[in-house]
Amino acid sequence: MSTFKNADGKPVLLKMVKAIQDNKAYLGEVDGLIGDGDHGMNMNKGFSVFEARFADKDISFTEGLDELGMILLNEIGGSMGPIYGTILMDMAEAGEGLEDISVADFGNMLAAGLDGLQGIVEAQVGDKTLVDTLSPAVDAVKQAQEAGEGYEAALQKMKAAAETGRDSTKDMVAKFGRSSRLGERSRGVLDAGAASCCIILSAMAEGISELL
Amino acid sequence: MQRIVNNPDNIVDEMLGGFLKAHGDIVEATDNPRVVKAKNIPEGKVGVVTGGGSGHKPAFIGYVGENLCDAAAVGEICSSPTAAAFLDACKAADQGKGVACLYGNYSGDNMNVKMAVKMAKKAGITVKTVVANDDVASAPKDQRGKRRGVAGEVLMWKVGGAKAAQGGDLDEVVAAAQKAIDNTRSVGIGLTPCTLPAVGHPNFEIKDGTMEVGIGHHGEPGIEVCPLETADKMAKRMVDVVLPDYPFTEGDEVAVLVSGLGATPVMELYVLYDEIDKLLEEKGIKTYKAYVGNYFTSLEMMGATLTLMKLDEELKELLDMPAYSMGLKQR
Numbered sequence: 291m292s293t294f295k296n297a298d299g300k301p302v303l304l305k306m307v308k309a310i311q312d313n314k315a316y317l318g319e320v321d322g323l324i325g326d327g328d329h330g331m332n333m334n335k336g337f338s339v340f341e342a343r344f345a346d347k348d349i350s351f352t353e354g355l356d357e358l359g360m361i362l363l364n365e366i367g368g369s370m371g372p373i374y375g376t377i378l379m380d381m382a383e384a385g386e387g388l389e390d391i392s393v394a395d396f397g398n399m400l401a402a403g404l405d406g407l408q409g410i411v412e413a414q415v416g417d418k419t420l421v422d423t424l425s426p427a428v429d430a431v432k433q434a435q436e437a438g439e440g441y442e443a444a445l446q447k448m449k450a451a452a453e454t455g456r457d458s459t460k461d462m463v464a465k466f467g468r469s470s471r472l473g474e475r476s477r478g479v480l481d482a483g484a485a486s487c488c489i490i491l492s493a494m495a496e497g498i499s500e501l502l
Numbered sequence: 503m504q505r506i507v508n509n510p511d512n513i514v515d516e517m518l519g520g521f522l523k524a525h526g527d528i529v530e531a532t533d534n535p536r537v538v539k540a541k542n543i544p545e546g547k548v549g550v551v552t553g554g555g556s557g558h559k560p561a562f563i564g565y566v567g568e569n570l571c572d573a574a575a576v577g578e579i580c581s582s583p584t585a586a587a588f589l590d591a592c593k594a595a596d597q598g599k600g601v602a603c604l605y606g607n608y609s610g611d612n613m614n615v616k617m618a619v620k621m622a623k624k625a626g627i628t629v630k631t632v633v634a635n636d637d638v639a640s641a642p643k644d645q646r647g648k649r650r651g652v653a654g655e656v657l658m659w660k661v662g663g664a665k666a667a668q669g670g671d672l673d674e675v676v677a678a679a680q681k682a683i684d685n686t687r688s689v690g691i692g693l694t695p696c697t698l699p700a701v702g703h704p705n706f707e708i709k710d711g712t713m714e715v716g717i718g719h720h721g722e723p724g725i726e727v728c729p730l731e732t733a734d735k736m737a738k739r740m741v742d743v744v745l746p747d748y749p750f751t752e753g754d755e756v757a758v759l760v761s762g763l764g765a766t767p768v769m770e771l772y773v774l775y776d777e778i779d780k781l782l783e784e785k786g787i788k789t790y791k792a793y794v795g796n797y798f799t800s801l802e803m804m805g806a807t808l809t810l811m812k813l814d815e816e817l818k819e820l821l822d823m824p825a826y827s828m829g830l831k832q833r
Contacts, residue, residue, distance in 0.1 A: 322705025327721070328580050331700050335511065335578070368555075368581035369610030372617060410613060466609065475723055 292441055293390035294501035299351020302497030303340070303358065309493035310337040310486070317489075321482035324464070324475070329370065329482040336366040336374075351391065352399075356382035370483065372410060373420065374490075380406030393441040396498070397431040400448075404428050411466065418462035418476065420483035426451040427491050441502055445495040456480060456488040503702050505802075510699035514556045514578055521563060525828050528567045534590040536583060538563045539573040548666040548675045549573070549595030551603045551629075552659060553588055554611060555580045557698075558719060560829025561798045565656065567827025570663035571595075571604070579698050579801070580720045582610030588618035592629050600628040600672035604662050604679050606651025607635045630672055632679040634658050636688040636809065638747045639716025639725045652719055653761045653798040653807045654686035657821070660830065664820035678820060685817065687750075688809040689743040691736055692717030692724070692763065696801035715739055719763075719800045733770070737777030740808040745785065750810055752786035757793070757821055759809040764799035766806055771795065774806055791821055797829060 310317075310333050317330030340358045349357065355378045363375025384402035388395055404424050413419040415426070430451035434444035459481040463474060507513055515535065522531050522538070529538050543549075553575030554562045562574040572595035575583035583591075592601045601622070605611050615631060622629045634651030641648035662679030670678065692714040695704035706721040708714050713731065716724025731739070750756060760775045762768060775794045782789055790813050798807065811817065825832045 318701055318705065324723075325720075327701060327705030328578070328698060331698065332578060332581055364584050364586045366581075367577050367584035367587065367610065367614055369608075369613060371582070371584055371610070372613040410616070 293392045294498060296350045296352055296385065296388050296391050298501060299391070300344075300349055300354060302351055302494055302501065303349075303354040304345065305497035306490050306493040307337045307341045309489050310334055313486075313489050317482055317486050320480050320485050323479045325482055328368070329486065332366055332368050332370060333486055336362045336371070339365060352382045352385040352388065355379070355385075370486070373407060373483065376406045376410055377403035377424070393431070393435045393444045397428070397435050397444070400424075400428045400431055413466040416462060417466050418459045418464040418481045418484070419466050420481065420487040422459050422462070422481065423452045423455040423484045423487040423491065426455040442499060445499050449492050449495045452488045452491040456484045459484040503697055503699070505697075505699055507699050510702075513699055514576065517556065518563075518576065521828070528827060529563065532573070532590065532594050534587060536576045536587040537573060537590045537594055538566055538576065539591075539594040540566050540568070540571070543572045543595065543597065544667070546597055546599060548599045548670065548672050549592065549597060549601035550659070550663050550666050550675065551575070551588070551591045551595045551601055552605050552655070553577065553583045553591055553603075554606055554608070555582060557696075557801045558799055560796070560827075561655065564829030565659045565663075565827050567825065567830075569667040569823055569825045570827045570830065571659050579700070582608060582614045585614040585617035585621065588615050589621045589625075592618060592622045592627055593625070596627045600630065602662055602666065602672060602675045602679060603629050603631045604655070604658050605631070605633060606655050607633045607647075607649060608651070628672065630676045632658065632662070632676055632683060634683045636683060636686045637718065638687050638689050638743055640718060640722070643747060650718055650722070651683075652688045652690060653759055653809045654683060654688045654811065656759060656761075656793070656797050656830065657686055657757060657809065657811045658683045660825060661817060661820045663825065664823040667823065668820075678816065682811065682817060682820075685748070685813070686809060686811040687744045687747050688807050689715070689740050690717045690719070690724070690763065690807040691715050691740060691805045692721070693730065693804035694765065694802075695721055696764065696803040698801070713805070716743070717805065719798070721800070721803070733773045734777045737774055737781055741778060741781045744808055744810050745787075748810070748812060750785075750787055750812060753788075755788045755790045755813045755818070756782070757791045757811040757813060757817075758782070758789050759793040759797060759811075761793075761795065761797040761807045761809070762799060763803040763805040763807065764796065765802040765804045768795060771806055778808060790818060
């Protein structure tokens with residue numbers, strides 16, 4: 291199939307929740323190396339609140355993205371609250387009201403999330419933040435879609451681009467966020483936001499792939 | 503992990519429960535469970551608000567009180583409060599004269615405060631901000647804007663809160679708080695790491711027999727790891743980082759704040775302060791006022807921070823004003 295039904299999209303969200311829960315300790319460790327180590331804990335808390343509130347409710351993919359974003363923004367805080375809150379809520383807004391979500395729609399939603407993020411942070415590709423994961427992932431979906439490669443191929447390419455993007459942060463020196471104050475000492479370690487963004491995008495790709 | 507907790511995920515709410523019960527003469531709860539306000543805010547004054555992650559007691563709610571902050575937003579451990587909490591703190595403090603939000607320079611706090619200021623504007627409340635960046639070790643001098651806020655925030659709240667209590671308008675309160683933080687420099691030395699209760703183990707390492715000079719309030723790496731030294735040498739190291747940065751020079755009058763990081767015995771803070779005072783005296787720098795104790799901590803980290811603020815007549819007057827909160831009681 292070349293689309294999935296927005297109304298059937300809840301399993302994608304729950305897959306994202308599970309991926310964050312499974313990686314709570316890993317994200318804490320990555321963050322602890324050059325940050326303060328709370329990233330896994332806070333992400334897990336926010337995503338788990340969403341699960342507790344919506345696991346038994348009927349909710350579409352875009353409604354769920356919006357609710358999850360609101361929880362992160364309004365109940366979790368930190369730096370990841372406004373960052374992921376903005377990305378997810380802007381994705382939801384871009385897909386609001388869609389009955390079927392095509393690969394072009396999904397690409398537009400992701401791009402809207404990145405746009406929203408860039409409205410609140412100045413980080414660019416190369417600054418050792420989650421932009422290094424998200425930006426190439428957005429490009430990969432768009433390119434695959436424009437080349438007519440199909441949904442599944444676009445999702446696989448998005449996943450691969452996110453992973454490459456995440457890994458690219460290892461050799462970078464942080465320019466934004468808490469780790470930016472470490473200068474050269476931030477080199478050699480993954481950025482925690484880039485790592486969590488990759489986990490979320492991969493889970494999203496797998497979840498959507500199962501619906502196709 | 504030798505800690506007093508129930509479910510660590512609920513530690514912030516449970517801490518707030520105890521805090522509000524213990525200090526009901528100073529603070530009260532608001533409709534937002536993550537916002538604490540002062541009990542009797544005098545009418546018609548400029549509101550003073552702060553906020554930050556938990557685990558730094560007495561910061562931040564410990565500085566809500568008379569002639570200090572009017573409300574504070576409370577975050578998860580080591581994590582910024584939400585934009586909604588900052589907004590609700592501004593609403594709780596607003597008396598129609600605008601609100602000064604005085605907080606520390608961390609990316610999460612910056613984003614959430616920025617969003618809160620926007621939302622407050624829509625709600626008809628003018629909020630102006632002062633961002634503390636007193637931690638010398640966190641960035642070079644030419645990138646002062648990147649430096650973290652640490653224990654110097656206490657002096658910023660003291661000065662800003664006093665200016666508001668004197669009846670200063672919003673611009674005057676903001677200017678006084680800005681001057682306070684511009685005149686302030688801090689450095690920390692960490693002796694042991696700290697553990698987020700929900701994580702259960704320290705997420706960074708300070709080896710036995712070593713110390714980390716310039717450590718941040720969340721264990722952010724400092725400028726140097728070196729063998730543990732005696733108090734006199736530690737004091738010298740701290741003074742040597744702080745003095746040249748401002749720079750503080752002969753003839754200056756300063757406020758000195760020595761804060762423990764959580765698990766260092768207060769007795770040792772006085773040992774450190776005694777050495778610091780000797781060094782300042784040698785340099786001809788006069789201590790006008792000293793604060794020694796656990797003013798701004800990092801969970802159960804061992805170690806201390808040194809903060810110096812250069813004083814002028816205005817800052818002296820504001821610093822001398824009585825204040826009453828959990829973290830700062832001054833006659």
